Amino acid sequence: MRNALTLLIALAAVTFVVLAGCKDQGNEAGSGGVTEDSVKLGLFVSTTGAIADFGLATKNGADIAVSEINAAGGINGKQVELVFYDIASKPEEAKSAATKLATQDKVLVGMGAVASSLSLTAAPTFQTNGVPMVSPSSTFPPVTEKGDLIFRICFTDEFAGAALAQFAFEDLGKRKAAIIMNQDDPYSTGLANYFKARFEQLGGKVETTEKFANNTSDFNTQVDNVKSATPDIVFAPVYYNDITLIGQQLRGKGVTVPILGSDGWESPTLLKNAAKDLEGCYFGNHYSQNDPDEMVQGFIKTYADKHGDKPSSLAALGYDVVYFVKNAVDKAGTFDRAKVAGAMRNTKDLKGVTGTYTIDNKRNASKPITMLKITGGKVEMVRQIMPEEVK
Amino acid sequence: MFLLEVTSEQIFQQALNGVSKGAVYALIAVGYTMVYGVLQLINFAHGEVYMLGAYFAYYPAKWAGYIPDEGGEKPKVPLYFIGVCILFSMAACAAIGMLIERLAYRPLRNASRLAALITAIGVSLLLQNGSQIMFGSDPKYFPRFMDRESVQLGMFDVSNTQVTIMVVAAVAMIGLHLFVQKTKPGMAMRAVSFDMRTARLMGVNVDGTIALTFAIGSIMASIGGVLIAMDQPRLTPLMGLLMGLKAFVAAVLGGIGSIPGAALGGLILGIAESVVGTWSTTYADAVAFVILILVLLVKPSGLLGKTGREKV
Numbered sequence: 040m041r042n043a044l045t046l047l048i049a050l051a052a053v054t055f056v057v058l059a060g061c062k063d064q065g066n067e068a069g070s071g072g073v074t075e076d077s078v079k080l081g082l083f084v085s086t087t088g089a090i091a092d093f094g095l096a097t098k099n100g101a102d103i104a105v106s107e108i109n110a111a112g113g114i115n116g117k118q119v120e121l122v123f124y125d126i127a128s129k130p131e132e133a134k135s136a137a138t139k140l141a142t143q144d145k146v147l148v149g150m151g152a153v154a155s156s157l158s159l160t161a162a163p164t165f166q167t168n169g170v171p172m173v174s175p176s177s178t179f180p181p182v183t184e185k186g187d188l189i190f191r192i193c194f195t196d197e198f199a200g201a202a203l204a205q206f207a208f209e210d211l212g213k214r215k216a217a218i219i220m221n222q223d224d225p226y227s228t229g230l231a232n233y234f235k236a237r238f239e240q241l242g243g244k245v246e247t248t249e250k251f252a253n254n255t256s257d258f259n260t261q262v263d264n265v266k267s268a269t270p271d272i273v274f275a276p277v278y279y280n281d282i283t284l285i286g287q288q289l290r291g292k293g294v295t296v297p298i299l300g301s302d303g304w305e306s307p308t309l310l311k312n313a314a315k316d317l318e319g320c321y322f323g324n325h326y327s328q329n330d331p332d333e334m335v336q337g338f339i340k341t342y343a344d345k346h347g348d349k350p351s352s353l354a355a356l357g358y359d360v361v362y363f364v365k366n367a368v369d370k371a372g373t374f375d376r377a378k379v380a381g382a383m384r385n386t387k388d389l390k391g392v393t394g395t396y397t398i399d400n401k402r403n404a405s406k407p408i409t410m411l412k413i414t415g416g417k418v419e420m421v422r423q424i425m426p427e428e429v430k
Numbered sequence: 431m432f433l434l435e436v437t438s439e440q441i442f443q444q445a446l447n448g449v450s451k452g453a454v455y456a457l458i459a460v461g462y463t464m465v466y467g468v469l470q471l472i473n474f475a476h477g478e479v480y481m482l483g484a485y486f487a488y489y490p491a492k493w494a495g496y497i498p499d500e501g502g503e504k505p506k507v508p509l510y511f512i513g514v515c516i517l518f519s520m521a522a523c524a525a526i527g528m529l530i531e532r533l534a535y536r537p538l539r540n541a542s543r544l545a546a547l548i549t550a551i552g553v554s555l556l557l558q559n560g561s562q563i564m565f566g567s568d569p570k571y572f573p574r575f576m577d578r579e580s581v582q583l584g585m586f587d588v589s590n591t592q593v594t595i596m597v598v599a600a601v602a603m604i605g606l607h608l609f610v611q612k613t614k615p616g617m618a619m620r621a622v623s624f625d626m627r628t629a630r631l632m633g634v635n636v637d638g639t640i641a642l643t644f645a646i647g648s649i650m651a652s653i654g655g656v657l658i659a660m661d662q663p664r665l666t667p668l669m670g671l672l673m674g675l676k677a678f679v680a681a682v683l684g685g686i687g688s689i690p691g692a693a694l695g696g697l698i699l700g701i702a703e704s705v706v707g708t709w710s711t712t713y714a715d716a717v718a719f720v721i722l723i724l725v726l727l728v729k730p731s732g733l734l735g736k737t738g739r740e741k742v
Contacts, residue, residue, distance in 0.1 A: 089666070091568040127567070222712055250711050254672065256662035259447040259592070260707030260714060267440050280569050284664055291578035291589040312571045 070374040071170060072147035078117040078374060080105075080364060081124075081140035083151035083161065084357075088128025090278055092306045093153040093353045097175055098123065099346055100357030101150065103338070114365050115374065122146055126157060133157040137164035137172075147374055148173060150360050153353060155179030155226045162189045171380045175360040176325070176353055178302065179225045183402040188380050190402045192363050192391070193325060193356055194426075196226060199301060200233025200276070202408045202424045203323050207272050207299055208241045210410075210421075211321075215246055217270035219261055219285055221277055222250035230276035230301050246270050255281075258288045266294050273298045279306035286316035297321060305352050314416040323408045325352035326393040327420035330409075338392045352393065359391035394423075436708050443586050444704040450592040450661075452700020453599035457654035458677035459684065459692035460606060461647030467623035467687040468643050470543060474550040475530055477674015478557035479523055479648045483655025484572070484665050485565055486519035491573045512575045512660075519652045527648025528641045536637070554674075561667035572663035591661040602653050603693050606646070610689060619643055623687070672715070679722045685735020694733060 072079030082101055084094035105119045113119055122144045124136035133152055140149045141164055149165050149172045152158045158177035165172035166186030174182060174191040178199060183189045207213045216238055221227040235245045246268035249261035262285075265273060273289065275282055275298050282304055289298065300322035309317070328339060328349050338358060342350040350358075366389055368374065370382040386398040396406035410421040458480050465473040491497055494514075496507045534553050538546045576594075580587045610616040618639045621629040630636045658673075659665060676699060684695025699718055707714040725732060 088567050089569065252712075252715055254666070254668065256658070256664050256669070257451060258662075259451070259589075260444060260704050261711055263440070263443050263447060264708065264711070267437075267443075280664060283571065284662055287578055287663075288589070291580060291591070292587055293580040308571075 070147075071145055071376050072120075073117065073374045076117060077120045078114055078368075079120045079122050079144055079146045080361070081122045081136075081144060081146035081149040081151075083124045083126050083133065083136040083140065083149065084153050085128040085157070086125045089280065090128055090154060092279070092308060092351070093176070094125070096307075096351045096354035097151075097153055097357035099342065100350060100354035100359075101175075101361050103341055103345065104358045104361035107341075108361065108365055114368050115372070117374075119361075126152060128154065128157070130157060130160040133160045134164060137161035141165055141168035141170045146170065147368075147376065147379065148364050150175060150364070152177060155182055156224065158182045159185065159225075162186065165189065169376055171376060171383060173360055173363060173383070175356040176302075179229050180403075181225075187402070188376075190363075190383055190398065192360055192396065192404045193302075193393070194406055194408055195403050196229040196276075196301075197233050198426065198429060199323055199408055200230045201237040202429045203230075203274070203299060203301065204234045204237035204241065204243075205429060206321070206323070206410055206424065207274070208238060208243050211272065211297070213272040214243045215268075215270045215272070216243060217246050217265040217268050217273050218248040219258070219265065219273065219275045219277070220248065220250055221253065221281065223253040224277075226303065227276050231274070234274055234276070251281075256284055258285050259292075261285075262288045262292045262294065265289065266292055271296055275299070276301040276303065278303040279309045282317070283309070283313040286313050286320070290316045302352060307348055307351060310413070310416060310418070314413065317413045318415075320413050321421065322411055322413075323424075324411050325409065326355050327409045327411060328418070329420045334390065335392050355392040359393050362391060363389065439585060440708055441705055444708045445701050446583070446586050446588055447592070448701030448704030449697060450588070450595045450700070451704060452680075452697035453596050454654045454658055454673075454696075455677050455680045455699055456693040456696025457599055457602060457650045457657075458673060459680040459696045460603070460689055461651050462678050462681040463684070463686055463689060463692040464619070464643050464647045466681070468619065468626070468640055469535070469539075469546075471535065471546050472550060472678070473530075473535075473644075473647075474547070474674070474678075475534075475553035475557055476647065476651060477670035477672075477677065478554050478561070479527055479530075479670070480651040480655045480658075480673055480677075481561065481665075481667065481670030482526055482557070483519050483523045483648075483652030484659040484669065485561070485570070485655075486522040486652065487515040487656045487659060488570055488572055488665055490515045490518045496573045497571075506577075507573045507575050509575060512656075516653070516656050519656055520649045523648040523652035523655075524645040527644040527651075531641055531644040536640075558667060558671065565665075565667055567667060570665040572659040572665060574663070575660055589661075595657045595661060598653065598657055602650060606650065607689060609646070615639065615642055676718045679718045682732055683721055683725050685732025687736070688732070688734045691732055691734035698733075 084097045086094040105121050109118050126132040126136050140146050149170055153176050155177040158174045159182055162172055162185035166188050171188045176193045177191055178193055178196045180195045180197050183191055218231045220231040247264055249264050251261055275285055282300055298320040302324050304322040305324050339349055367379050367382040371378040388395055388397055394406045396404040399405050405426045407423040407425050409423050411418050412421050461476045465471055530553055534549050538549055579590045581590050581593055618634045621634050622636055622639045680695035680699045681692050684691025703714045703717045706717050
């Protein structure tokens, strides 16, 4: 009898808890992350692992934007609370961070990730839970195809690949290219394909496409194949930690033609480790530290005062993504997630540190790419290529 | 790319790359082979010893201030200092190798071989993840000891670091061969691998000899680690994983238990990978494992291995 009573009490308790849980969810339907005086925004990037530089910079940039916004009264009168997860460059961590942000922390918007492969893993979770996700810097085109709540505030690889090909062909007058790419990374293979398509359409020729796997550090085979193709430019759409070794091994085998790279090259450790080997090389990026614009220089100063070094473009995008969310909430005038997403879709001519951008009908940012050159151990701006220049 | 587009010069050039790649496989493979020779144990933690070898050469350079914290071109490190780094790395790796043997394998000396094998995998995971905590999982960049330059070798070019790898690896392998064949501890090693119980009855210090085997295998792996770090200066805590597997394949290919076999297996594997890379770099890594499968099917004892009956 006594056992039965205990059981009954336990059952009642469980039922109560479950019901309470349901009620709680019902209350929050639609609007997200809002408490009495604050609004929660999620940030998930890798601050450890193979491309930790990217995540750390993004987080630093976002932190600055959040403290500026809070100092100026917050978003819609509510202080911003940043909920942060390190996803350690691992897909399973990205997935679990997305689940935690969407279902436990119940943030208004999830911001991340940097690496496209990680954004692709996280996006479906946000989409099914009705939480908008904005990637600051995932450039792989399919990321935003995961659903109508997935956005990005950077250009896509499709645009960057074509713009870089045009830069190689028209600005540098190159005709014979060799490509070295990471076959395991959609970012790298995507850029390589878009570059090749545009370069050959313009009348150039890609002599060879050399592939390598994740964690390769011996590039001698690829380098010798590039060398026997005698290109006048090498296109290497890879991350900074790979270009350091590739540059060194290309130069070590006497391949002296310029190397053209993508935004993956951007990192404070690039010049530290590879300035000599990459002298005279070019890469396309999201912004330039030499841009005289007041907003850009203001951000650079705040960042340098706080962290001691100048912000990379990943930091700039981390800063911009928070303001992108703020702009959408301000326009929507509410914390209702669907309405905020609607305002995001209609973002037009929003000025950020990384240029003025408009969200197009595929939820991608249409914005310029900044061409940079490595000379004398420094990075200098060559010019900006506008979206309308690239067909 | 088709067969016709590749010239024989390109293939020889790639074969030369393969020799420098294979030389390092060989250095690591002897560690597998020697331990297998005395204990019939596949020491899966050996790839991690190679990784530690690279890190243990990095830290002396860092402590001596040759790796600036941020900004600027790295200072060139005086050449003699590489000697300091190598010696430190060799000593530290020998200690680690003996420690692994003492703590993980010796207590299991009389347990089933499967238990020891699982322990080896456990030690490997422990070292991989422990290093991620200790060193951090972001890559470290090894200092520049020499400027990388192209060296003309007949009609082929190799970089000076590749030449260094080939020379140092050859010297180390010959040294190891002489040690095992001509010295008393070497003779003890051979005796233990021939028959541990009889060797003990003959007054050989079996435990000491096994510890020595681990120390020497680890020293060879640390030399491999330093050479790779000079050629490809990016260190990560997981760099030993694939390297260890490939060196293991090299050891099986050459005949596990045979030191000349490990050298031969390493070279064949390195050359095969690089030459296949002339056509497709995509499949170069797969070559190692295709070779492993073929060897196991056709000649399970390996090229220079002995087909003895299984000891019971």
